[in-house]
Amino acid sequence: MKGRIFHIVKKEFLQLKKDKKMLGMSIIAPILQLLLLGYAANIDTKNIPVVFCDMDNSRISRNYSETITNSGYFVKIKTINDINEIDSYINYGKASIGIIIPVNFGKNIISGKTVEIQGIIDGSDSNTATIGMNYITMITREYTQDFLIKKTEKLKKININTQKITPEIRIWYNPELKSRNFMVPGILGLLLMVTTLMLTSLAIVKEKEIGTLEQLIVSPIKPYELLLGKLIPFIIIGIIDIILVLSVASLWFKITIKGNEILLFFFSITFLISTLGIGLFVSTIASNQQQAMIVSMFFIMMPMMYMSGFIFPIENMPFSIQIITYVMPLRYYFNIVRGIFLKGIGFYELWFDFLMMLIIGSIIFTISILRFKKRIG
């Protein structure tokens, strides 16, 4: 019984060792992706380039623009006087935000009148635009408030207790709000999906293409022996990838796992049930490696990547799409990985995700096995 499975596993590794492409895809690509995404997949908004059009050119207006620049979120590109120049700064991408300070800005503030400043934002990068705008609104509000308080103090010539409430926001789990901390654990999910799902489907379809699958089917090999023999290598590669990602995350990116590594590992194996199942499924519908690649890439992995909360928060999606995300095992795995990695939570909080992942994985896996058995039996 064990004999045949062992021979297939051994053969699979022999082939993998010789197939530089496959080896690269399973071991080197994960590290490369991890490093690339760890650095490049940066959605932190810092150093937004701003151009000021200061038409007031007073002490107060200069002070205001300095306050914005000093916040750390913005970099002043230039202060200009002609409002029409802003266009070219935005058009050429030299600045993402243009702030127009109107004439009499300083005067009006002192006299307590309403002042309006105008912000022109490059909406082609809506993410930066929204974040930048929010920052500016916040800074401006605070600035004018401060100003009012100081003014009242001066007028009354007495010290009053400012009743201003400043909320002190403490961010849990990812105190630096670094997107890397958020992204790198997510990459674990992506990598496991890519390596196990795609490699499994490719490895099986390849045998179909060259006819060896048929050669195996005419031998007395049992379907389960063939299946296990084909899947075990990718379970092993999956495990290596898990260890690899966890090591790079903690040793290179210094993101420590707050929760239990063993639990994360155990959940990851559960996730593999669904990716291997899907890989197997793809292999039953594709007749050559190109097809397998396209199907798994464009019809399975890309939608999963976009819809499982890796980049876009699920809460922001329309309800109909949110429903679809519930059948995506990756969605639950992201929750699990981020939960254990960043929040340090455990089974008690994650049981639902685990259960859903297990149920969906088992369903996919069973369907695929039945299809596979039907084809070879």
Add this chain to the structure above:
Amino acid sequence: MKENAIEVKNLTKKFGHFLAVDNISFTVEKGEIFGFLGANGAGKSTTIRMLCGLLSSTSGTAKVAGYDINNEVEKIKENIGYMSQKFSLYDDLTVEENIEFFGGIYKLKNKLLQDRKKWALETADLKGKENRLTKDLPGGWKQRLALSCALLHQPKIVFLDEPTGSVDPISRRNFWELINTLSEQHITIFVTTHYLDEAEYCNDIMLIHNGKIIAGGSPNELKTKYLTSPILQVECSDPLAALDILQNEIWVNEVSMFGNKLHLNINNEKKDTEFLKKLLNKNSIDIIKIGKIIPSLEDVFIHLIENNKKGGINAR
């Protein structure tokens, strides 16, 4: 009475509305080389795939090595070897790794595995080349290696599905010598081919056309039993023009091109030779040579398939 290795009874396979194999029956004796002939799409591969348990039948039964293809597939698989025209080996593994892998799948161990490995290397003529990658082997060697791998577990019956499809003529010849040797060792060989010259190597032949068996017997039987009318071989200055003319003559049963010669199936040697000479002269085609020949299998099959098309006598 000789024992049968394969017995096929009313075997039928439908793909949707398409009848790929239509109610065929035949037997294959133990130890013989059985040729299953037909054009592409005639139903050869479908039949072989049903017999090997790769495909289930729509109706009918067959016994392979004494086991039923409908419910004893596992037993059959232990007793047969199979090689397809793809020579299904792992290209990226070495010769030795391929042999060891297939040996492992058939659960050969220790001494037996070593013995069979040695045998396979000798049979495939690959001694000293154990560490060569399979993809670097020439077609003929690959073919012999594939056959050796299919024979590692010493099956009683071997199915070869167009085994010589993509090798050069010399390798084909060597391959058939190997098949003969195997046959001498009492291994039953079931081979499909569309090369009629290869059919001459077989002890017994079945011709399948559009899913039906239209003739069967030894090569000699086929030549004498099914083709009684004489065959003339004509060499002339313009064989293509002659072909056009002769196709419309009622006294010509069949005419076909063999290289630059024409083969004519006629009814009366003397009378028709005169007709032919006159006709070609009239059309100013120079005759180089005309003579009666012993029909080849190809002549027989053209005759049979033409007959079948005309809806004439069913040869069975």
